[in-house]
Amino acid sequence: MHPENQTLETLRFLTPEIARDIAERHGTPVYIYDEATLRKGAGECLAFPHAHGLTVRYAMKACPNRRILKLFHELGLHIDASSGHEVERALAAGIPADHISLSAQELPRNLGVLLDQGVLLNATSLEQIKTAGMLRRGSEIGLRFNPGLGSGGTNRTNVGGPASSFGIWHEHANEAAALLRTYQLKCVRIHTHIGSGGDPAVWQRVAGLSLALVERFKHVVALDLGGGFKVARMRTETGTDLQNAGAPVKEALENFAAKTGRKIHLEIEPGTYLVANAGCLLSTLQDVVDTGKDGYLFYRLDTGMTDVLRPSLYGAQHPLVVIPRTAAQVPGPVREVIVVGHCCESGDILTPAPGDPEALSPRPMEGAEIGDFMVIEGVGAYCASMSTRNYNSFPASPEVLLSVNRNPVLIRKRQPVEEIWRLEC
Numbered sequence: 465m466h467p468e469n470q471t472l473e474t475l476r477f478l479t480p481e482i483a484r485d486i487a488e489r490h491g492t493p494v495y496i497y498d499e500a501t502l503r504k505g506a507g508e509c510l511a512f513p514h515a516h517g518l519t520v521r522y523a524m525k526a527c528p529n530r531r532i533l534k535l536f537h538e539l540g541l542h543i544d545a546s547s548g549h550e551v552e553r554a555l556a557a558g559i560p561a562d563h564i565s566l567s568a569q570e571l572p573r574n575l576g577v578l579l580d581q582g583v584l585l586n587a588t589s590l591e592q593i594k595t596a597g598m599l600r601r602g603s604e605i606g607l608r609f610n611p612g613l614g615s616g617g618t619n620r621t622n623v624g625g626p627a628s629s630f631g632i633w634h635e636h637a638n639e640a641a642a643l644l645r646t647y648q649l650k651c652v653r654i655h656t657h658i659g660s661g662g663d664p665a666v667w668q669r670v671a672g673l674s675l676a677l678v679e680r681f682k683h684v685v686a687l688d689l690g691g692g693f694k695v696a697r698m699r700t701e702t703g704t705d706l707q708n709a710g711a712p713v714k715e716a717l718e719n720f721a722a723k724t725g726r727k728i729h730l731e732i733e734p735g736t737y738l739v740a741n742a743g744c745l746l747s748t749l750q751d752v753v754d755t756g757k758d759g760y761l762f763y764r765l766d767t768g769m770t771d772v773l774r775p776s777l778y779g780a781q782h783p784l785v786v787i788p789r790t791a792a793q794v795p796g797p798v799r800e801v802i803v804v805g806h807c808c809e810s811g812d813i814l815t816p817a818p819g820d821p822e823a824l825s826p827r828p829m830e831g832a833e834i835g836d837f838m839v840i841e842g843v844g845a846y847c848a849s850m851s852t853r854n855y856n857s858f859p860a861s862p863e864v865l866l867s868v869n870r871n872p873v874l875i876r877k878r879q880p881v882e883e884i885w886r887l888e889c
C-alpha cells in the first residue's frame with residue numbers, strides 16, 4: 465500500500481498469491497468464502513449471552529450454498545428459512561427438519577408436508593395462523609410479531625414499525641390469541657426480527673417489548689429475537705459486539721424468570737454477522753474510461769449488480785482492493801475513481817454515496833491497469849443469494865471455499881451460459 469494513503473481498504477483473508485491462483489483455476493468473477501472466518505463467526509454467535517439456553521439459527525437467505533449450510537450444521541447452528549423453497553434447500557443439504565424454522569411472507573403450498581416432517585413455523589400474519597390452524601388444528605406454533613419499532617442500516621433493511629409488513633402488528637395480539645383459541649393452537653415461540661444492520665439500542669428495546677408479548681402468551685417457551693447484527697465492512701464502520709448486545713437481554717430474561725417463574729430459551733438468527741466478512745468477490749478490471757477533466761474516471765469490472773447488488777439497491781459500501789495482475793507489477797498512484805459493473809444499466813455501480821444509490825462517490829484507490837484484479841470485500845451476505853442474476857445474460861459466478869488449510873475448493877460451478885435459456889420453450 466502507498467504509505468501516503470493509509471485510508472485504503474485492505475484484503476481481509478485473501479493474499480494476492482491465492483487470488484491469482486484462484487483466478488487462474490476458475491476465472492473471474494468468482495466468489496471466495498473463508499472457512500476460518502465462518503467458523504470464528506459461528507463460535508462468537510454460539511457464545512451469545514443467554515440465561516436459560518440458546519439456539520443460533522443461521523438466516524440461510526444470506527448465503528445458502530449447501531457447503532456453508534453443512535458447515536454451520538456441523539458447528540451446531542440451526543436454520544432460519546424465509547420460504548418453503550429455502551426449507552427444501554436446507555433439507556436437501558441434509559439439515560434435519562426440526563432444526564429448520566420457517567418465517568415467511570408467503571406460505572408454501574406443501575406446508576402440511578413440511579410441518580409433518582418436523583419443520584417449525586412462525587406465522588407472520590393473522591391469515592397464516594388461520595392457514596396453519598386449518599391444516600394442523602391443535603398443534604404448536606410460533607408467532608412473528610412486528611413489535612412497533614424497527615431498525616435497519618437503511619430503510620430498505622428495516623422490517624419493524626408501521627411501515628413494515630413483516631410480522632403480526634403488536635396491537636393485533638388479541639386477535640392472534642383468539643385465532644389460537646379457535647384452532648386450539650399453542651403458541652410456544654415469539655419471534656421479532658426488526659431489521660438488518662440497525663441500531664443495537666433499538667434491538668435491545670425490542671427485546672423488552674418482545675418479553676411483554678411472551679408474558680401475554682402463556683405457553684411460550686422460546687423467544688427468537690432475529691438477526692440484524694451490524695458488521696463493519698468498511699474500515700470506518702463499527703460492528704456489533706455480541707457480548708455487549710446480549711448482556712442486557714440476558715439480564716432481561718433473568719428478571720423475567722424471577723418475576724414470572726418462566727425460564728425462556730433464547731434464539732437469535734444472524735445472517736450478515738455469520739457470513740458478510742467471510743466472503744469476497746474476485747473480479748477483473750476490463751476497461752478504464754473517463755468523462756473529461758470535469759467528469760469522472762471509471763473502472764469497469766467484469767462483474768456488477770449481477771453478483772453484488774447491495775450498492776445499487778441500498779447505496780451499501782463495500783471495500784474495493786486492487787491486486788496487480790502479476791507479482792512483479794507495482795500498483796500505480798492513488799486515484800479517485802468510480803467503479804462500475806458490466807451491466808447496461810446506469811445504476812450498476814459499486815461506489816455510490818453511502819445510503820444513496822443515485823449519487824456517485826469517487827473512491828481513492830491504488831491505480832490499476834486493465835487486466836488487474838479488483839477484490840470486492842464484505843460480499844458473503846446477500847450477494848450470491850441476492851443479485852440481478854442473469855441480467856444481460858451474464859451467467860452466475862462460481863463459488864469457492866478457502867479451507868482452513870488455505871486450499872481453494874470449488875463449491876459451485878460457473879453457470880454454463882446455455883442454462884440461462886434451457887427452460888425456455
Ligand SMILES: Cc1ncc(COP(=O)(O)O)c(C=O)c1O
Binds near residue numbers: 544657660733734
Ligand atoms: C426473519 C429474519 N431473520 C434473520 C434475518 C437475518 O438478518 P441479518 O442478516 O441482518 O442478521 C433476516 C434478514 O432479513 C430475517 O428476515
